[in-house]
Every structure is written in structure tokens, then in C-alpha cells.
Amino acid sequence: xxxxxIKRAFSGSSRGDEFDEDYLEIDLxxxxxxxxxxxxxxxxxxxEDTNEILSALRxxxxxxxxxxxxxxxxxxxxxxxxxxxxKKTTDALEGSIAGFGENIVIVTPSFAKIHKETAQPPAKxxxxxx
Numbered sequence: 001x002x003x004x005x006i007k008r009a010f011s012g013s014s015r016g017d018e019f020d021e022d023y024l025e026i027d028l029x030x031x032x033x034x035x036x037x038x039x040x041x042x043x044x045x046x047x048e049d050t051n052e053i054l055s056a057l058r059x060x061x062x063x064x065x066x067x068x069x070x071x072x073x074x075x076x077x078x079x080x081x082x083x084x085x086x087k088k089t090t091d092a093l094e095g096s097i098a099g100f101g102e103n104i105v106i107v108t109p110s111f112a113k114i115h116k117e118t119a120q121p122p123a124k125x126x127x128x129x130x
Contacts, residue, residue, distance in 0.1 A: 037112070039063045044071045047078045053107070054089050060109050069103040 042053050044066055056062040066086075071079045086107060090097045094110040108114055 035061050037061050037063060039065060041065045041067065043067045044079070044082060045074075046071065047082050050082045050085050053086060057086075057089060057093060057095065057107060057109065060093075062109065063112060064105075064107040066105040066107065067103060068105055072103065 038061055040056055040062055042049065042064055053064055053066060057064060068079060071082065083105065087097055090107050096108045096114040097105065098114040098116055099105050106114060
């Protein structure tokens with residue numbers, strides 16, 4: 001009986017059965033299953049905008065779709081610097097980067113790859129009389 005009073009005093013509760021409820025079980029496998037891939041659109045207006053893109057990529061679950069049209073029209077040198085910085089980080093993260101058209105760049109993390117078709121020279125037509 002005295003022991004119950006001491007236990008309640010240290011646990012800060014008025015009931016002795018709450019003492020066992022101080023522990024919380026965490027399911028680590030469930031946490032990993034809740035991570036979803038996020039496709040985010042970024043507009044590259046200034047060189048400094050690369051920091052936001054790189055932060056999202058470092059999280060590991062973001063596919064970045066980057067519109068480079070505004071920076072391309074403003075300053076092509078800044079655009080080259082920005083793309084170079086993004087490419088270096090993508091390579092370090094073992095991701096993929098590819099351009100689509102003139103104004104869009106796609107960057108993926110390591111678990112997703114971009115299919116890049118290699119341009120093959122046109123096949124030489126064979127002349128059956130040769």
C-alpha cells in the first residue's frame with residue numbers, strides 16, 4: 001500500500017495503472033511506407049532559385065519539373081551556372097536529369113531514371129544493285 005503511494009508520487013498520476021502507459025510503440029516499417037513521391041513544378045527566375053530546388057531533391061522523394069524559360073530569356077550565363085549546379089547535385093545523389101524541349105528540365109532522385117533515347121544516324125539505304 002505504501003509502495004503504491006510512492007509509485008503514484010513518482011509517476012505524477014493519481015492511478016497506479018497509468019504507470020505502464022508511458023511507453024509508445026513505434027512501427028518503423030509503417031513510416032517508410034507513408035513516404036510518397038512528390039512531383040513539384042519549379043520556375044527558375046533567378047540563380048538563387050536553385051537552392052529551393054536542391055533542398056527538395058535532397059529530401060529524396062521529389063521529382064522536380066523545372067521551367068527555365070524566364071531565366072533563359074534574361075541571362076543565359078546564369079542559366080548555365082544554375083543548370084550546372086543542379087546537375088552536380090543530381091550526380092552526387094545518383095539521380096537523373098534531362099531536358100524536354102527548350103524550356104523544361106526534369107530531375108529525378110536515385111530510385112527513378114529518365115529514359116533517354118540515343119539519336120542514331122539514319123540507316124543508309126541499301127541499293128540492291130550494288
